[in-house]
Protein backbone atom coordinates (compact mmCIF):
# COMPACT_ATOMS: atom_id res chain seq x y z
CA UNK A 1 0.00 0.00 0.00
CA UNK A 2 2.81 2.25 0.99
CA UNK A 3 4.57 1.37 -2.17
CA UNK A 4 1.48 2.23 -4.09
CA UNK A 5 1.29 5.70 -2.46
CA UNK A 6 4.93 6.39 -3.21
CA UNK A 7 4.51 5.45 -6.83
CA UNK A 8 1.34 7.58 -7.04
CA UNK A 9 3.35 10.56 -5.71
CA UNK A 10 6.06 9.86 -8.21
CA UNK A 11 3.48 9.65 -10.92
CA UNK A 12 2.06 13.03 -9.98
CA UNK A 13 5.52 14.49 -9.75
CA UNK A 14 6.41 13.23 -13.22
CA UNK A 15 3.03 14.49 -14.45
CA UNK A 16 3.90 17.88 -13.06
CA UNK A 17 7.28 17.67 -14.74
CA UNK A 18 5.60 16.72 -17.97
CA UNK A 19 3.26 19.68 -17.73
CA UNK A 20 6.19 21.95 -16.92
CA UNK A 21 8.15 20.69 -19.89
CA UNK A 22 5.03 21.07 -22.11
CA UNK A 23 4.79 24.65 -20.90
CA UNK A 24 8.47 25.13 -21.68
CA UNK A 25 7.90 23.65 -25.11
CA UNK A 26 5.09 26.12 -25.79
CA UNK A 27 7.19 29.07 -24.72
CA UNK A 28 10.09 27.96 -26.89
CA UNK A 29 7.63 27.48 -29.77
CA UNK A 30 6.37 30.98 -29.24
CA UNK A 31 9.96 32.22 -29.12
CA UNK A 32 10.66 30.35 -32.32
CA UNK A 33 7.68 31.92 -34.03
CA UNK A 34 8.69 35.33 -32.80
CA UNK A 35 12.21 34.94 -34.10
CA UNK A 36 10.85 33.64 -37.43
CA UNK A 37 8.67 36.76 -37.64
CA UNK A 38 11.72 38.87 -36.87
CA UNK A 39 13.65 37.06 -39.57
CA UNK A 40 10.92 37.73 -42.11
CA UNK A 41 10.74 41.35 -41.11
CA UNK A 42 14.46 41.84 -41.47
CA UNK A 43 14.39 40.01 -44.85
CA UNK A 44 11.63 42.39 -45.98
CA UNK A 45 13.67 45.32 -44.77
CA UNK A 46 16.72 44.02 -46.65
CA UNK A 47 14.73 43.60 -49.85
CA UNK A 48 13.31 47.06 -49.56
CA UNK A 49 16.76 48.48 -49.05
CA UNK A 50 18.06 46.52 -52.03
CA UNK A 51 15.26 47.74 -54.28
CA UNK A 52 15.88 51.28 -53.20
CA UNK A 53 19.58 50.98 -53.97
CA UNK A 54 18.83 49.44 -57.40
CA UNK A 55 16.29 52.09 -58.08
CA UNK A 56 18.98 54.73 -57.65
CA UNK A 57 21.15 52.90 -60.17
CA UNK A 58 18.26 52.55 -62.61
CA UNK A 59 17.59 56.23 -62.27
CA UNK A 60 21.21 56.94 -63.13
CA UNK A 61 21.12 54.71 -66.21
CA UNK A 62 17.83 56.15 -67.28
CA UNK A 63 19.23 59.66 -66.93
CA UNK A 64 22.28 58.75 -68.96
CA UNK A 65 20.09 57.20 -71.66
CA UNK A 66 18.01 60.35 -71.83
CA UNK A 67 21.16 62.42 -72.13
CA UNK A 68 22.51 60.30 -75.00
CA UNK A 69 19.17 60.39 -76.77
CA UNK A 70 19.10 64.16 -76.47
CA UNK A 71 22.65 64.47 -77.85
CA UNK A 72 21.81 62.08 -80.70
CA UNK A 73 18.65 63.95 -81.66
CA UNK A 74 20.29 67.34 -81.37
CA UNK A 75 23.32 66.32 -83.43
CA UNK A 76 20.98 64.93 -86.09
CA UNK A 77 19.09 68.16 -86.06
CA UNK A 78 21.94 70.64 -86.11
CA UNK A 79 25.00 68.81 -87.46
CA UNK A 80 23.73 66.28 -89.91
CA UNK A 81 21.17 65.95 -92.55
CA UNK A 82 19.43 62.80 -93.60
CA UNK A 83 19.73 62.11 -97.31
CA UNK A 84 17.05 60.49 -99.33
CA UNK A 85 18.16 57.80 -101.73
CA UNK A 86 17.44 60.07 -104.68
CA UNK A 87 19.46 62.92 -103.34
CA UNK A 88 22.31 60.55 -102.62
CA UNK A 89 22.24 59.24 -106.13
CA UNK A 90 22.38 62.73 -107.43
CA UNK A 91 25.70 63.25 -105.67
CA UNK A 92 27.12 61.17 -108.45
CA UNK A 93 29.99 63.52 -109.05
CA UNK A 94 32.10 61.38 -106.82
CA UNK A 95 31.46 58.33 -108.90
CA UNK A 96 33.17 59.91 -111.78
CA UNK A 97 36.41 58.80 -113.18
CA UNK A 98 39.41 59.91 -111.18
CA UNK A 99 42.99 58.91 -110.75
CA UNK A 100 44.43 57.15 -107.76
CA UNK A 101 46.02 60.43 -106.74
CA UNK A 102 42.67 62.09 -107.05
CA UNK A 103 41.21 59.54 -104.71
CA UNK A 104 43.90 60.05 -102.09
CA UNK A 105 43.63 63.82 -102.31
CA UNK A 106 39.95 63.57 -101.67
CA UNK A 107 40.43 61.00 -98.94
CA UNK A 108 42.58 63.43 -96.99
CA UNK A 109 40.43 66.45 -97.55
CA UNK A 110 38.68 67.17 -94.29
CA UNK A 111 35.88 68.99 -96.03
CA UNK A 112 34.85 65.88 -97.85
CA UNK A 113 32.73 63.26 -96.32
CA UNK A 114 32.99 59.77 -97.69
CA UNK A 115 29.92 57.77 -98.38
CA UNK A 116 30.01 54.41 -100.02
CA UNK A 117 27.95 53.47 -102.95
CA UNK A 118 27.84 49.91 -101.68
CA UNK A 119 25.87 51.23 -98.74
CA UNK A 120 23.90 53.22 -101.20
CA UNK A 121 22.97 50.09 -103.05
CA UNK A 122 21.99 48.22 -99.94
CA UNK A 123 20.15 51.26 -98.70
CA UNK A 124 17.05 50.05 -100.49
CA UNK A 125 14.94 49.83 -97.36
CA UNK A 126 15.57 53.40 -96.43
CA UNK A 127 18.86 55.13 -96.80
CA UNK A 128 20.16 55.71 -93.34
CA UNK A 129 23.30 57.46 -94.45
CA UNK A 130 23.79 60.90 -93.13
CA UNK A 131 25.78 63.70 -94.55
CA UNK A 132 27.41 66.28 -92.37
CA UNK A 133 26.25 69.74 -93.14
CA UNK A 134 28.73 72.05 -94.87
CA UNK A 135 30.66 69.10 -96.25
CA UNK A 136 30.93 68.00 -99.80
CA UNK A 137 30.17 64.40 -100.36
CA UNK A 138 32.41 61.98 -102.10
CA UNK A 139 30.67 58.76 -102.91
CA UNK A 140 33.21 56.06 -103.21
CA UNK A 141 32.27 52.87 -104.99
CA UNK A 142 33.12 50.70 -102.02
CA UNK A 143 34.82 50.78 -98.66
CA UNK A 144 38.55 50.47 -98.90
CA UNK A 145 40.52 49.02 -96.08
CA UNK A 146 43.89 49.41 -97.72
CA UNK A 147 45.03 51.72 -100.45
CA UNK A 148 45.92 48.73 -102.59
CA UNK A 149 42.26 47.74 -102.58
CA UNK A 150 41.63 50.76 -104.68
CA UNK A 151 41.63 50.16 -108.40
CA UNK A 152 41.18 52.53 -111.27
CA UNK A 153 38.12 50.47 -112.20
CA UNK A 154 36.49 51.58 -109.01
CA UNK A 155 36.71 55.25 -109.66
CA UNK A 156 35.48 54.86 -113.15
CA UNK A 157 32.42 53.03 -111.87
CA UNK A 158 29.72 55.42 -112.84
CA UNK A 159 26.35 56.28 -111.50
CA UNK A 160 24.50 54.98 -114.52
CA UNK A 161 25.57 51.50 -113.56
CA UNK A 162 24.33 52.18 -110.07
CA UNK A 163 21.00 53.45 -111.21
CA UNK A 164 19.99 50.95 -113.80
CA UNK A 165 22.34 48.05 -113.52
CA UNK A 166 23.42 48.73 -117.07
CA UNK A 167 25.08 51.58 -118.86
CA UNK A 168 21.89 53.31 -119.80
CA UNK A 169 21.37 56.84 -118.62
CA UNK A 170 18.07 57.59 -116.96
CA UNK A 171 15.75 59.57 -119.12
CA UNK A 172 14.94 62.73 -117.24
CA UNK A 173 13.54 64.52 -120.23
CA UNK A 174 10.06 64.54 -118.78
CA UNK A 175 11.01 66.33 -115.58
CA UNK A 176 8.86 69.34 -114.82
CA UNK A 177 10.52 72.68 -114.22
CA UNK A 178 10.57 72.33 -110.40
CA UNK A 179 12.15 68.91 -110.63
CA UNK A 180 14.75 70.29 -113.02
CA UNK A 181 15.58 73.08 -110.58
CA UNK A 182 16.19 70.53 -107.87
CA UNK A 183 18.76 68.61 -109.89
CA UNK A 184 22.21 68.52 -108.43
CA UNK A 185 24.39 70.27 -110.99
CA UNK A 186 28.12 69.85 -110.98
CA UNK A 187 31.09 69.62 -113.31
CA UNK A 188 31.92 66.05 -114.20
CA UNK A 189 34.85 64.49 -115.98
CA UNK A 190 33.83 63.22 -119.41
CA UNK A 191 32.03 59.93 -119.80
CA UNK A 192 32.83 59.92 -123.51
CA UNK A 193 35.53 61.60 -125.61
CA UNK A 194 35.65 62.24 -129.34
CA UNK A 195 39.36 61.52 -129.78
CA UNK A 196 39.69 62.09 -133.53
CA UNK A 197 40.29 62.42 -136.29
CA UNK A 198 41.19 65.94 -137.23
CA UNK A 199 38.97 67.16 -140.10
CA UNK A 200 36.85 64.02 -139.82
CA UNK A 201 33.67 65.89 -138.82
CA UNK A 202 34.29 65.95 -135.06
CA UNK A 203 32.74 69.39 -134.53
CA UNK A 204 29.59 68.46 -136.43
CA UNK A 205 29.21 65.31 -134.35
CA UNK A 206 29.67 67.16 -131.05
CA UNK A 207 27.15 69.82 -132.06
CA UNK A 208 24.63 67.17 -133.09
CA UNK A 209 25.05 65.30 -129.80
CA UNK A 210 24.70 68.54 -127.86
CA UNK A 211 21.09 68.70 -129.05
CA UNK A 212 20.35 65.66 -126.88
CA UNK A 213 18.87 66.59 -123.46
CA UNK A 214 21.03 63.98 -121.72
CA UNK A 215 24.28 65.31 -123.15
CA UNK A 216 26.45 68.19 -121.97
CA UNK A 217 29.39 69.07 -124.17
CA UNK A 218 32.39 71.36 -123.93
CA UNK A 219 32.79 74.32 -126.29
CA UNK A 220 36.43 74.71 -127.32
CA UNK A 221 38.74 71.71 -127.49
CA UNK A 222 40.29 71.18 -124.01
CA UNK A 223 43.54 69.58 -125.32
CA UNK A 224 44.07 68.27 -121.80
CA UNK A 225 45.63 64.88 -122.47
CA UNK A 226 47.93 66.08 -125.26
CA UNK A 227 48.95 69.63 -124.32
CA UNK A 228 47.79 70.53 -120.81
CA UNK A 229 48.23 67.33 -118.87
CA UNK A 230 50.49 68.89 -116.23
CA UNK A 231 47.62 71.18 -115.20
CA UNK A 232 45.89 68.26 -113.52
CA UNK A 233 42.46 66.68 -113.54
CA UNK A 234 40.80 69.42 -111.49
CA UNK A 235 41.80 71.94 -114.17
CA UNK A 236 40.28 69.62 -116.74
CA UNK A 237 37.11 69.09 -114.71
CA UNK A 238 36.71 72.84 -114.46
CA UNK A 239 36.49 73.12 -118.24
CA UNK A 240 33.50 70.82 -118.25
CA UNK A 241 29.94 72.16 -118.32
CA UNK A 242 27.62 71.70 -115.36
CA UNK A 243 25.57 68.56 -115.63
CA UNK A 244 23.12 66.53 -113.59
CA UNK A 245 23.34 62.83 -112.89
CA UNK A 246 21.21 61.92 -115.89
CA UNK A 247 23.54 63.62 -118.34
CA UNK A 248 26.70 62.46 -120.05
CA UNK A 249 29.59 64.86 -120.37
CA UNK A 250 31.40 64.78 -123.70
CA UNK A 251 34.41 66.62 -125.05
CA UNK A 252 36.24 66.49 -128.35
CA UNK A 253 39.94 66.96 -129.05
CA UNK A 254 40.95 65.31 -132.35
CA UNK A 255 44.63 65.66 -131.45
CA UNK A 256 44.28 62.85 -128.90
CA UNK A 257 44.06 60.13 -131.54
CA UNK A 258 47.61 60.58 -132.80
CA UNK A 259 49.40 61.58 -129.57
CA UNK A 260 51.49 58.77 -128.14
CA UNK A 261 50.91 59.25 -124.39
CA UNK A 262 47.20 59.98 -124.57
CA UNK A 263 45.73 56.43 -124.41
CA UNK A 264 47.59 55.72 -121.17
CA UNK A 265 46.65 59.09 -119.68
CA UNK A 266 42.97 58.66 -120.50
CA UNK A 267 43.09 55.12 -119.13
CA UNK A 268 44.53 56.48 -115.88
CA UNK A 269 41.61 58.85 -115.62
CA UNK A 270 39.05 56.17 -116.40
CA UNK A 271 39.31 52.76 -117.95
CA UNK A 272 35.58 52.84 -118.67
CA UNK A 273 35.39 56.04 -120.68
CA UNK A 274 33.76 55.66 -124.09
CA UNK A 275 35.86 56.63 -127.08
CA UNK A 276 34.53 57.96 -130.35
CA UNK A 277 36.48 58.32 -133.60
CA UNK A 278 35.08 60.05 -136.66
CA UNK A 279 36.99 58.85 -139.69
CA UNK A 280 36.99 60.13 -143.22
CA UNK A 281 38.84 59.06 -146.38
CA UNK A 282 42.43 59.89 -145.38
CA UNK A 283 43.09 61.56 -148.75
CA UNK A 284 40.16 63.99 -148.47
CA UNK A 285 41.05 64.41 -144.82
CA UNK A 286 44.59 65.47 -145.79
CA UNK A 287 43.23 67.89 -148.41
CA UNK A 288 40.81 69.33 -145.86
CA UNK A 289 43.66 69.75 -143.38
CA UNK A 290 45.73 71.40 -146.06
CA UNK A 291 42.83 73.71 -146.97
CA UNK A 292 42.69 74.83 -143.34
CA UNK A 293 46.44 75.51 -143.23
CA UNK A 294 46.21 77.34 -146.57
CA UNK A 295 43.29 79.47 -145.35
CA UNK A 296 45.45 80.68 -142.47
CA UNK A 297 48.55 81.22 -144.61
CA UNK A 298 47.67 81.71 -148.34
CA UNK A 299 51.30 81.20 -149.44
CA UNK A 300 51.08 77.50 -148.60
CA UNK A 301 48.27 77.01 -151.11
CA UNK A 302 50.55 76.37 -154.08
CA UNK A 303 52.64 73.75 -152.33
CA UNK A 304 50.29 70.84 -151.57
CA UNK A 305 52.63 68.45 -153.39
CA UNK A 306 55.61 69.96 -151.59
CA UNK A 307 53.98 69.14 -148.29
CA UNK A 308 52.83 65.64 -149.17
CA UNK A 309 55.69 64.25 -151.20
CA UNK A 310 59.42 64.01 -150.78
CA UNK A 311 61.34 66.05 -153.35
CA UNK A 312 58.04 67.17 -154.90
CA UNK A 313 57.79 63.76 -156.54
CA UNK A 314 55.45 60.86 -155.87
CA UNK A 315 57.04 59.38 -152.73
CA UNK A 316 54.76 60.18 -149.83
CA UNK A 317 56.50 62.05 -147.00
CA UNK A 318 55.54 59.98 -143.92
CA UNK A 319 57.19 62.47 -141.60
CA UNK A 320 54.37 64.94 -142.32
CA UNK A 321 51.60 65.11 -139.72
CA UNK A 322 49.08 65.56 -142.54
CA UNK A 323 50.04 62.08 -143.71
CA UNK A 324 50.58 60.50 -140.28
CA UNK A 325 47.06 61.35 -139.12
CA UNK A 326 45.56 59.30 -141.97
CA UNK A 327 47.37 56.09 -140.98
CA UNK A 328 44.40 55.16 -138.81
CA UNK A 329 45.32 51.51 -138.17
CA UNK A 330 48.69 52.47 -136.66
CA UNK A 331 47.12 54.83 -134.15
CA UNK A 332 44.28 52.50 -133.26
CA UNK A 333 46.80 49.75 -132.47
CA UNK A 334 48.26 51.91 -129.70
CA UNK A 335 44.82 52.60 -128.28
CA UNK A 336 43.95 48.93 -128.26
CA UNK A 337 46.86 48.34 -125.87
CA UNK A 338 44.71 50.10 -123.26
CA UNK A 339 41.09 49.82 -124.28
CA UNK A 340 39.05 46.95 -125.76
CA UNK A 341 37.49 47.50 -129.16
CA UNK A 342 33.97 47.48 -127.64
CA UNK A 343 34.80 50.75 -125.96
CA UNK A 344 35.25 52.50 -129.31
CA UNK A 345 32.61 53.74 -131.66
CA UNK A 346 33.70 54.54 -135.18
CA UNK A 347 31.64 57.14 -136.99
CA UNK A 348 31.74 57.19 -140.77
CA UNK A 349 32.52 60.85 -141.48
CA UNK A 350 31.15 60.71 -145.03
CA UNK A 351 27.83 59.26 -143.76
CA UNK A 352 27.69 61.97 -141.12
CA UNK A 353 27.23 64.44 -144.00
CA UNK A 354 24.93 62.36 -146.22
CA UNK A 355 22.89 60.52 -143.55
CA UNK A 356 23.42 62.17 -140.14
CA UNK A 357 20.22 60.69 -138.67
CA UNK A 358 21.44 57.10 -139.04
CA UNK A 359 24.89 57.91 -137.61
CA UNK A 360 23.30 59.71 -134.67
CA UNK A 361 20.97 56.81 -133.85
CA UNK A 362 23.98 54.47 -133.79
CA UNK A 363 25.98 56.69 -131.50
CA UNK A 364 23.09 57.25 -129.09
CA UNK A 365 22.79 53.48 -128.82
CA UNK A 366 26.51 53.19 -128.18
CA UNK A 367 26.33 55.82 -125.44
CA UNK A 368 23.31 54.18 -123.84
CA UNK A 369 21.18 57.27 -124.41
CA UNK A 370 17.47 57.23 -125.09
CA UNK A 371 17.05 57.84 -128.83
CA UNK A 372 16.08 61.49 -129.11
CA UNK A 373 17.88 62.62 -132.25
CA UNK A 374 16.66 61.08 -135.47
CA UNK A 375 16.43 61.98 -139.16
CA UNK A 376 13.68 64.46 -138.27
CA UNK A 377 16.17 66.67 -136.45
CA UNK A 378 18.19 67.39 -139.60
CA UNK A 379 17.72 69.86 -142.33
CA UNK A 380 19.99 69.79 -145.38
CA UNK A 381 21.26 73.23 -146.26
CA UNK A 382 21.59 73.08 -150.07
CA UNK A 383 23.67 76.21 -150.43
CA UNK A 384 26.20 75.04 -147.87
CA UNK A 385 26.05 71.41 -148.91
CA UNK A 386 25.85 70.22 -145.29
CA UNK A 387 23.18 69.15 -142.85
CA UNK A 388 22.21 71.47 -140.01
CA UNK A 389 20.52 70.40 -136.76
CA UNK A 390 17.22 71.37 -135.21
CA UNK A 391 17.19 70.85 -131.46
CA UNK A 392 13.41 70.59 -131.56
CA UNK A 393 11.50 69.81 -134.73
CA UNK A 394 9.77 73.22 -134.81
CA UNK A 395 12.92 75.21 -133.93
CA UNK A 396 15.29 76.94 -136.38
CA UNK A 397 18.15 74.74 -137.62
CA UNK A 398 21.65 75.39 -136.38
CA UNK A 399 24.42 75.15 -139.00
CA UNK A 400 28.16 75.03 -138.37
CA UNK A 401 30.13 78.17 -139.18
CA UNK A 402 32.10 78.80 -142.38
CA UNK A 403 35.31 77.26 -141.06
CA UNK A 404 33.58 73.90 -141.52
CA UNK A 405 32.91 72.87 -145.07
CA UNK A 406 35.62 74.96 -146.71
CA UNK A 407 36.11 74.87 -150.44
CA UNK A 408 38.94 72.46 -151.19
CA UNK A 409 41.74 73.53 -153.54
CA UNK A 410 42.26 71.81 -156.89
CA UNK A 411 44.66 68.88 -156.48
CA UNK A 412 46.36 67.15 -159.35
CA UNK A 413 44.66 63.70 -159.92
CA UNK A 414 48.13 62.08 -160.10
CA UNK A 415 48.89 63.27 -156.58
CA UNK A 416 45.54 62.03 -155.36
CA UNK A 417 46.23 58.65 -156.92
CA UNK A 418 49.65 58.41 -155.23
CA UNK A 419 48.10 59.25 -151.87
CA UNK A 420 45.32 56.70 -152.35
CA UNK A 421 47.89 54.02 -153.16
CA UNK A 422 49.85 54.96 -150.05
CA UNK A 423 46.87 54.82 -147.68
CA UNK A 424 45.32 51.66 -149.17
CA UNK A 425 47.06 49.07 -146.90
CA UNK A 426 46.40 51.19 -143.80
CA UNK A 427 42.73 51.57 -144.78
CA UNK A 428 42.36 47.87 -145.39
CA UNK A 429 43.88 47.03 -142.02
CA UNK A 430 41.76 49.62 -140.24
CA UNK A 431 38.56 48.25 -141.84
CA UNK A 432 39.50 44.77 -140.68
CA UNK A 433 40.29 45.93 -137.16
CA UNK A 434 36.97 47.69 -136.66
CA UNK A 435 34.87 45.39 -138.86
CA UNK A 436 33.49 48.18 -141.05
CA UNK A 437 33.82 48.93 -144.76
CA UNK A 438 34.13 52.64 -145.44
CA UNK A 439 34.19 52.41 -149.23
CA UNK A 440 37.31 54.54 -149.58
CA UNK A 441 39.11 54.17 -152.89
Ligand SMILES: Nc1ncnc2c1ncn2[C@@H]1O[C@H](COP(=O)(O)OS(=O)(=O)O)[C@@H](OP(=O)(O)O)[C@H]1O
Pocket residue numbers: 197198199200201202203204254287288289291352353386387388400403404405406
Ligand atom coordinates in the same frame (compact mmCIF):
# COMPACT_ATOMS: atom_id res chain seq x y z
N1 LIG B 1 27.09 69.29 -140.87
C1 LIG B 1 28.32 69.67 -141.17
N2 LIG B 1 28.60 70.97 -141.37
C2 LIG B 1 29.83 71.35 -141.69
N3 LIG B 1 30.88 70.49 -141.81
C3 LIG B 1 30.65 69.19 -141.64
C4 LIG B 1 29.37 68.72 -141.31
N4 LIG B 1 29.44 67.39 -141.18
C5 LIG B 1 30.68 67.05 -141.43
N5 LIG B 1 31.42 68.12 -141.71
C6 LIG B 1 32.82 68.06 -142.05
O1 LIG B 1 33.58 68.39 -140.91
C7 LIG B 1 34.85 68.75 -141.41
C8 LIG B 1 35.64 69.42 -140.35
O2 LIG B 1 35.99 68.40 -139.46
P1 LIG B 1 36.32 68.67 -137.94
O3 LIG B 1 35.16 69.36 -137.32
O4 LIG B 1 36.67 67.36 -137.36
O5 LIG B 1 37.54 69.63 -138.06
S1 LIG B 1 38.56 69.99 -136.89
O6 LIG B 1 39.45 68.87 -136.71
O7 LIG B 1 37.79 70.28 -135.70
O8 LIG B 1 39.27 71.17 -137.40
C9 LIG B 1 34.55 69.59 -142.59
O9 LIG B 1 35.62 69.44 -143.49
P2 LIG B 1 35.87 70.42 -144.72
O10 LIG B 1 34.69 70.25 -145.61
O11 LIG B 1 37.09 69.93 -145.33
O12 LIG B 1 35.98 71.78 -144.15
C10 LIG B 1 33.25 69.03 -143.13
O13 LIG B 1 33.41 68.30 -144.30
